[in-house]
């Protein structure tokens with residue numbers, strides 16, 4: 543999740559959510575903006591949270607710093623938020639424009655959204671198989687220029703699972719390479 547604070551056409555703070563347990567994007571961006579956040583607009587990729595999880599609610603931070611307007615791309619399907627964040631901000635007098643890029647925001651949080659809606663993780667399967675059905679490391683199955691996209695997709699995952707025979711035979715790298 544990402545957040546940008548804008549005032550008078552100028553970006554005064556940016557932030558993204560730290561790994562689980564760390565501060566959310568809004569708090570990072572608000573801290574960067576400091577006192578200038580009063581009267582500013584906050585743009586976020588996801589509806590600000592209104593519950594106390596591992597960190598305090600972002601709605602409170604936005605209200606307390608005096609942000610005037612909040613624009614967010616997609617609603618949070620977490621049943622503890624689900625429109626509640628937007629409602630709380632509006633009740634505090636903040637102008638809220640929510641769900642302005644609902645479809646586009648979907649892939650940004652695919653794993654989180656899937657888990658919130660179904661209780662199941664988002665699973666992506668990658669198979670190295672040639673057209674004749676063979677697999678293995680006899681030859682490279684994809685061109686080198688696929689590497690960049692693959693690393694980016696891998697960076698969006700929480701964990702990777704491999705078959706033990708594959709690991710023993712090819713020792714595939716599951717690192718993220720730029």
Ligand SMILES: [Zn+2]
Nearest residue numbers: 566590591600
């Ligand atoms: Zn939050």
